[in-house]
Amino acid sequence: MSKPMIQIALDQTQLEPALKVAENVANYVDVIEVGTILAFGAGIDAVRQLRKAHPNHILVCDLKTTDGGAILAKMAFEAGADWLTVSAAAHIATVAACKKIADEFQREIQIELYGHWTYEDAKAWRALGIKQAIYHRSRDAELAGVGWTDEDLNKMRKLSELGLELSITGGIVPEDIHLFAGISTKTFIAGRALASESGQEVAAAIREQIAKYW
Amino acid sequence: MSKPMIQIALDQTQLEPALKVAENVANYVDVIEVGTILAFGAGIDAVRQLRKAHPNHILVCDLKTTDGGAILAKMAFEAGADWLTVSAAAHIATVAACKKIADEFQREIQIELYGHWTYEDAKAWRALGIKQAIYHRSRDAELAGVGWTDEDLNKMRKLSELGLELSITGGIVPEDIHLFAGISTKTFIAGRALASESGQEVAAAIREQIAKYW
Numbered sequence: 001m002s003k004p005m006i007q008i009a010l011d012q013t014q015l016e017p018a019l020k021v022a023e024n025v026a027n028y029v030d031v032i033e034v035g036t037i038l039a040f041g042a043g044i045d046a047v048r049q050l051r052k053a054h055p056n057h058i059l060v061c062d063l064k065t066t067d068g069g070a071i072l073a074k075m076a077f078e079a080g081a082d083w084l085t086v087s088a089a090a091h092i093a094t095v096a097a098c099k100k101i102a103d104e105f106q107r108e109i110q111i112e113l114y115g116h117w118t119y120e121d122a123k124a125w126r127a128l129g130i131k132q133a134i135y136h137r138s139r140d141a142e143l144a145g146v147g148w149t150d151e152d153l154n155k156m157r158k159l160s161e162l163g164l165e166l167s168i169t170g171g172i173v174p175e176d177i178h179l180f181a182g183i184s185t186k187t188f189i190a191g192r193a194l195a196s197e198s199g200q201e202v203a204a205a206i207r208e209q210i211a212k213y214w
Numbered sequence: 215m216s217k218p219m220i221q222i223a224l225d226q227t228q229l230e231p232a233l234k235v236a237e238n239v240a241n242y243v244d245v246i247e248v249g250t251i252l253a254f255g256a257g258i259d260a261v262r263q264l265r266k267a268h269p270n271h272i273l274v275c276d277l278k279t280t281d282g283g284a285i286l287a288k289m290a291f292e293a294g295a296d297w298l299t300v301s302a303a304a305h306i307a308t309v310a311a312c313k314k315i316a317d318e319f320q321r322e323i324q325i326e327l328y329g330h331w332t333y334e335d336a337k338a339w340r341a342l343g344i345k346q347a348i349y350h351r352s353r354d355a356e357l358a359g360v361g362w363t364d365e366d367l368n369k370m371r372k373l374s375e376l377g378l379e380l381s382i383t384g385g386i387v388p389e390d391i392h393l394f395a396g397i398s399t400k401t402f403i404a405g406r407a408l409a410s411e412s413g414q415e416v417a418a419a420i421r422e423q424i425a426k427y428w
Contacts, residue, residue, distance in 0.1 A: 011282065013289060037282050041289065043257025066278045066301060066328050068225065068251050075227060075255065087280060089303035089329025093358045114280050115303025116330040144307045 003214045004180075006206055007031035007060065007167060008199075009191035015042040015049060021195045026054055028203035029194065031187050033060040034081070044079050051080025058082045064112050069094040073101035073109075083108045085134060088117035092124055099128045110134050110167065113159075122162050132186055133159060137170030148179055160184035174202065177209035185214075217428045218394075220420055221245035221274065221381060222413075223405035229256040229263060235409045240268055242417035243408065245401050247274040248295070258293050265294025272296045278326050283308040287315035287323075297322045299348060302331035306338055313342045324348050324381065327373075336376050346400055347373060351384030362393055374398035388416065391423035399428075 006029045012018040034046045061081035065072050076084045086098050102109045110132040169189035193202045220243045226232040248260045275295035279286050290298045300312050316323045324346040383403035407416045
């Protein structure tokens, strides 16, 4: 099992502060994500500018694509995204449309596990050749005080067994990393923890925990 | 039951052509929608510019909000949207966060019915005071040749009975309008049919069908 990478989610509402945050932690993270809030705040230009500023990072465009898959995927990949997120609630035809464009660009699709998704859905995504999914506590669920549960961890293990590599997110802090040992983890995604002034220290602490458990 | 309104979905990838399309049909439609593709293509500025150009239309921001609800809702409503779409796959805490902001701005939330939503979900949305939902064939499902079915119509009737007014979309053409007679319909949403050069005629034909069946 390869070591999980560290991903910063940029969820600023405007591009300039997002570029500053990315610049501050770029040397400490492997993956930079244009979060949904930034993608809507600044539009596709956010993907273009971050690609330009960080040509060697993996760049994620977090659109949580739910429909119009082919067009959105083309826009995101042409602007320089490596990975595009697609909602688990999208029709399988939408997921397939995104995957087809991803293949043309030699990029990847990540399924965002929101809503009442099923393991049958997960098998259908795998059958399309999709290798990645994102597992998270909803940001709003997190704000409502819902923590990581055994149920979460069991679901992650089952998705791992189906061959999906997971990016894990939702208020990730260094002290949580040990919970996910043994799960096929592609990245740990953090937003606010890495965007703070102590972002570099937080990233280093996450990296240290990863080294301990993987 | 009030007469359904007509909504144009702007799904251009850039703002200028979208403004032109809106201008062409503004006098023929009641509701203008910044589609997800346009919202990502041009960012929140698309909402601002369309609000400015069409101060008297109902303006929808189709973000299919799935997380980060409070921030996205605030952005959309501050930019001038009247209605914001929220994915049926969003955590109920996200839906509640969006509804709270909508109430503060005296605007409305529309639930976009994607994924494995349930009638229990629909009751939970109603319990939050949400009055609108959007029912559609997925654009990609439509491209894959999946038509309107009895199952669709039965679901719509059941949602009507729960007190949800529906906006209906997915390749809407005048000849389909009669199918939805008796359903509590807020708007019929069309994109490409209204964006074409014959957009005004199509809108007039839809209006004529509405007059016949409502």
